[in-house]
Amino acid sequence: MSTILDIAKLAGVAKSTVSRYLNGGSVGEATKKKIEQAITETGYSPNPFAQSLKAKKTNIIGTIVPRLDSYAASQTLIGIDEQLKKMNYQMLISNTSQNLEREIESIYSFANQKMAGIILLATEITDQHIEAFESVKVPVLLIGQEHEDFHSLIHDDFHAGYAMGRYVLEKGYRKIAYLGVTERDISVGVKRKQGFKKAIQEVDDCDVRFYETLFNIPAAQTSAKEIIHEFRPAIFVCATDNIALGVLKASYSEGITIPQDLAVTGFGGYDVTGIIHPGITTAKFFYKEAGESAARHIIELVNERSVEKVTVSKFEIIERESVDNLLNRPL
Amino acid sequence: MSTILDIAKLAGVAKSTVSRYLNGGSVGEATKKKIEQAITETGYSPNPFAQSLKAKKTNIIGTIVPRLDSYAASQTLIGIDEQLKKMNYQMLISNTSQNLEREIESIYSFANQKMAGIILLATEITDQHIEAFESVKVPVLLIGQEHEDFHSLIHDDFHAGYAMGRYVLEKGYRKIAYLGVTERDISVGVKRKQGFKKAIQEVDDCDVRFYETLFNIPAAQTSAKEIIHEFRPAIFVCATDNIALGVLKASYSEGITIPQDLAVTGFGGYDVTGIIHPGITTAKFFYKEAGESAARHIIELVNERSVEKVTVSKFEIIERESVDNLLNRPL
DNA sequence: TTAATTTTCGGAACCGGTTCCATTTGAGAT
């Protein structure tokens, strides 16, 4: 591997001149040619460590993600990556395997590695997060959760919840089980539910019960089975698509037909909801687009340009077979 | 951010002494204490660029992946990442969005960034790959494809194909459509088919036809629909789970019931095959474990220890509802 | 033609570590 000094010697100039050539300083035409030739001849390419050492900065955006094997995460990452590439930045992924402690470590580690910025696919913001973000002086962007102290890009959970509520009511459902998650997750656990509640409060003949379960399918399946026996709702409104899948499995095992005997909705718009049969009605979020937007946002922050503190990403209700129209049913 | 010089001054020693302390050289007890205190006091942590610049090497393994939104890819990455962390290495992901040219670029880019090693989740090995691997002098490990010139970790595609063939025959199926992919993909397109063919050749009353489609669900769905009409097989043996999902969709839209009217099998063991109903019988590969094994393998190569050239990862036939036992059916 | 600019270029310092080498220090042996 050749160094800038090799090039300088080959071209018969000083290495400062080569550096200037590389970075667009003033270089004479004749020397330009010589350097150019020396570079193509050797296939020279600057050592990024030497550059970063001097610059005290990289063009890498560190992205912290709680898990890699989730549709939302991978789509978001793809969006971030593609957009960053276009802007000549690199993405570095740190997978924390849903371990909050590792998230904190990653923040410090990224700062130490002189990342230009940090994107966190957030699930929960603890005091330790805040402390870490404040002590490292690196621009930070949260995706998926909002926090007054930091820039963030969120999905429109509240309105998605509201829209889903309206949708379900319009289809004629009144006996409803809302299967949510812990309120520590503001976006998924609180906002979606609040939006849904608002829709419910606009009608008055509703029998709605709120339940809480975990994010994974087996847990949702267990919860759903219990709820079916104790409440027998006409529809499950689930806070995530995975939970909806759990409900689906529970209803299979209980011999309940969807959507005739029980309807189900989700949130997320995961691919799988469209692949399976019956397809699940869901509020689709645009993860990839959100990732692209996040990439643009963090670069604005890196370049210290002003940018609004919170961006809201769109959603869309996707109607599939898992919800019937009760109003069209024969009496 | 403090530097090693700050620590040296604070502790009243030379920076070489601090460096020695950090790297386990001989340092007196008294000075050890002083340095230790200075470090905790300032929260010092060495600049990785300065280190890498001097060392001409990093402890990062570059991993090139054709796509992030695939079960196989994300599981493999998780395995690699977790194992590397344990061994004090880092993983850097380069997503190429199924663009072979980008794979080549990534190889050179990784070499330039002084990666300790490169792992490629391979789909196809072209001459350009070979050229790139040979010109950069970085240890390389292929996952998923075999090549005589390079180290590789492959799934046992041939035997999985064979086992699947045996399984299908044992269940009594004789009118079989094998829905495969391009032979440019040696593992998926050739090996699985060869194994399957071997099983078929051991019986003689078989009506098997071989078809080729693409990796994505809609393409598989279209192909399946045509095949259903022209051949009407009793079972589809699909080269991947995604193709099997395409067949499932096609049969829904054609009003064909699974497994009563048509059986389906896949390869991969993707999560979704167990979530949906009916579950798909599939040859499950152990992607995460393969990733862990790959991580260990590449580190062996990095440390120039001898290691066998090709490792074969296990598989397991998972029996689900998408295949009936014809022999148990009432006549 | 000479003076005043402007452009081009080389030298040296610097970024923050590691490592080699020479010197000092201290413990143990004689």
Add this chain to the structure above:
DNA sequence: ATCTCAAATGGAACCGGTTCCGAAAATTAA
């Protein structure tokens, strides 16, 4: 008390770039 030898330490060079500064060369103005 003196000599050895190993451990402990400091100084300097080096990794491969960038950037500042001043000198030299080329251009323009007078």
